[in-house]
Amino acid sequence: MEVPILKQGPVLIATFQAALSDADLNQLRSALVQQVVRFRSRGVIVDVTAMDVMDSFASRTLREIAHIIRLRGAETVIVGIQPEVAFAMVQLGLTLEGVATALDLEEGLAYLNQKFKTMK
Amino acid sequence: MAKRDESSELLRELVAHLRQNRTQLREEWVGSISETRLLTAMTKEEIFAEATSVYDSYVEALETETFEALQAYARNLSERIIPRGVETHEVVGIVLLLRDVLARSLFAKYQTDFKKLNRILDAYEPAANRIANTVAVGFVQERERVIRQQQEAIRELSTPVLQVRERLLILPIIGVIDPQRARQLTEQLLRGIRTNRAKVVVIDITGVAAMDVTVANHLVQTVEASRLLGATVIVTGLSPEIAQTLVTIGVDLGKMNTVGDLQGGIEQAERLLGYKVMALAEPN
Amino acid sequence: MSRVEIRVTISSDQDIVLARQKGRSLALELGFSSGDATLIATAISELARNIVSYAGSGQIALKDLQGSSRVGISVTASDNGPGIPNINQALRDGFSTSGSLGLGLPGVRRLMDEFEIDSKPGQGTKVVVKKWRP
Incomplete structure (x- = not known):
């Protein structure tokens, strides 16, 4: 199952489906990095609203995506983590430290726009 | 063994008597219930209907000398009458009244044969006492269950997630926090963040009496x-003693954004949200 | 005394997803809240991942638990992999033999109510975790 990536101005938006395998996640990571380079994007939003489980692998992949993209000079924000998923994540000790988070797509875009302003 | 058989034999005779005089004895019992002003929360018809069921279960318990059915009925009855405000003394009262009504009818039936009366009562009394006991215990257990349920509901209500401004929530925590309540708090707050689209949350723990390592970890x-949902948390009201304890037991306070008191916390939250609060005019 | 038993063979990352989906639906069927079902599904995901990364293949068995006064779910993860040489160390937070996040056993223990592990080097690993409905 491939993760669709949408380009909206300087921002790329990747929307996760419910049941992603490790291979899907790895595929997403390389696709995102490639497209950030290709479109010279300044921000990436990863929307995980549909994800019902965020385990250590998914969490680590998200962190890696954010770090790699930062090395390309762009910002990543994770949006849409569900309350129950967040609760399970912190029990597991997965806190996505150093990665920006926002409530939903709208908030994620607002966060990035704010960032772009201060970066100028 | 012989004694037991005899007792069973007598109980059978007793049960036959109670079945035969069902209508009259039941009437007498209902009469004494209203005379003594028990079950005032219920209508006459309701009392009569319940009395009929209780009477029949009572006789059945005497006959079979098993109490499970009666126990189940007592619990079911309690479940129905507890919400109407029926008290323990009333339930015990009506069962004791029935015991007395039946005992009197035995006196009347066997008044000419004193020896037989004594033997009948020897068989009847322990069984009757056990019935009274079963019903009373059933009622009290049901009441305790209701109380536990209410306590849980109160607990849920006792920690309101308050929206003070758009996108700003306050969670005042008061009292003792155990792991179960801590989890409830977290779930409530996370849901609150989503439904109110909150960006900043102030958790005020001024009212928290004590904090051990488990509770502190829950707070962290x-x-x-909350941050995973995109909200920033400010913790206020952390006393120096609690702060000291937390540091000593190795809780990483660096992950927490703390401000001395609730007012300061709200002010910082407003700054984070971009609000600027000022007086409309200089006070005189 | 259990009525249901679901076995999922774990040999690839696709099976991890399947196992946790089955676990979630069994948990919901048994009356767990969706919050608890998420905790259970997450624990299954971690256990299944350990099988894939450390043993290559194994099995996840899901069962209901019918106690006298309570209902629960049990998850058994078993494999014939290399085993864990030092269990105490593996149960300590922050320990991992493969990179920044591995094993995740302390986390799984926090997600569930009961946790048992049996492992010997060369003889595989068996982890049994249980959660009771509050």
């Missing part, structure tokens, strides 16, 4: 989980 987890 709540802060982390």
